[in-house]
Amino acid sequence: MLKSEDIKEIIINSIKETITDNKDININDHFIGPNSTIESIDIVQIISSIEDSLESHNIKGFDLFDSIFKFDKLTFEELTDVIEKELNEFKHDSNFR
Numbered sequence: 001m002l003k004s005e006d007i008k009e010i011i012i013n014s015i016k017e018t019i020t021d022n023k024d025i026n027i028n029d030h031f032i033g034p035n036s037t038i039e040s041i042d043i044v045q046i047i048s049s050i051e052d053s054l055e056s057h058n059i060k061g062f063d064l065f066d067s068i069f070k071f072d073k074l075t076f077e078e079l080t081d082v083i084e085k086e087l088n089e090f091k092h093d094s095n096f097r
Helices: 004-018 040-056 064-068 076-090
Strands: 030-032
Touching (some): 004 040, 004 076, 040 064
16 A cells, blocks of 8 residues: 555656646645646646556556545645545455555
């Protein structure tokens, strides 16, 4: 199972891969919500990148979209907690490998 620091690293790498216009974004910035400076298309790409990275860690079928959009606002730090919580629940699913 991935640790919190591993999840943060995945998120940071996904941000770097997606946000290419030299925005200075860090783990404490807002990912979604009224204080987010990230374009909608970039949010979708970051989510997709995170899911791809999780799959490369043999976590297949994890749907981050449903988990994220339960919230009105979310920082990247909070996103780490959401992913960690959802992964703990997901591991009990029979599809977890």
